[in-house]
Amino acid sequence: MTADEIAKKHRALLMKIVHHALEKGAVPSINLPSFPEELTAPGATFVTLEKQGRLRGCIGSLQAHQPLVQDLAQNAYRAGFKDPRFPPITAEELPDITSSISILSPPSQMLFQDEQDLLAQLVPDVDGLILQDGNRRATFLPQVWEQLPDPKQFLGHLKHKAGLAEDHWSPTLTAHRYHVVKVA
Known part of the structure; x- marks a missing residue:
């Protein structure tokens, strides 16, 4: 089911x-x-x-x-x-x-070259995102797109939530996307 x-x-x-x-x-x-x-x-x-x-x-x-x-x-x-x-x-x-x-849904790892590539792959209102760099990690459910509809803003706030600077970028940064079904 x-x-x-x-x-x-x-x-x-x-x-x-x-x-x-x-x-x-x-x-x-x-x-x-x-x-x-x-x-x-x-x-x-x-x-x-x-x-x-x-x-x-x-x-x-x-x-x-x-x-x-x-x-x-x-x-x-x-x-x-x-x-x-x-x-x-x-x-x-x-x-x-x-x-x-x-x-x-189970999270799936995203493959990207740089921040622009990651931003281009995000699907607003659909993707939930888990961002991690080292021991810093945070997630936003897809519902957060309602308050942060711009992908760059969405990603910047998620970095901040993880305790990273909004302009942080590192080759060790990972991202996983997932989808949700809202029950109510």
């Missing part, structure tokens, strides 16, 4: 897992045999939380390393209570929190 099919068929169940994690303030226990097979296969997810249209938490996995429903439960909890950029969500905030789930 494709990520699109999973998103359509299991949207309500996946959102219920996220809401349960936020309401309980804990990672929900997942009884894997009770879930459909497509949700127990390895999967990588991101959970994004917003409050009044502003980011309130966003945490996820870049590689599938555990069952999709387990990954989702952990990332929902972490987005609400462990994102180091924000204080933990309070019970009073819950009615104002909206959540979205992204199911990620």
Whole structure:
């Protein structure tokens, strides 16, 4: 089953897992045999939380390393209570929190000669990007293109997020692209 099919068929169940994690303030226990097979296969997810249209938490996995429903439960909890950029969500905030789930494709390494070549290969509104140089690494989901529609600006902000200068370039810089299916 494709990520699109999973998103359509299991949207309500996946959102219920996220809401349960936020309401309980804990990672929900997942009884894997009770879930459909497509949700127990390895999967990588991101959970994004917003409050009044502003980011309130966003945490996820870049590689599938555990069952999709387990990954989702952990990332929902972490987005609400462990994102180091924000204080933990309070019970009073819950009615104002909206959540979205992204199911990620496996990342694929990009081959490029220089920054211009990398920029030319990026597909706005489609590509998520993982940028790494040495021990500095950061990612932007494809949704970030909404705020940063220019590829040079997108790449510059991603470098900054990784702790690099916006004009940083190095022969050891690597980039991986991925795509997402938004569940909600």
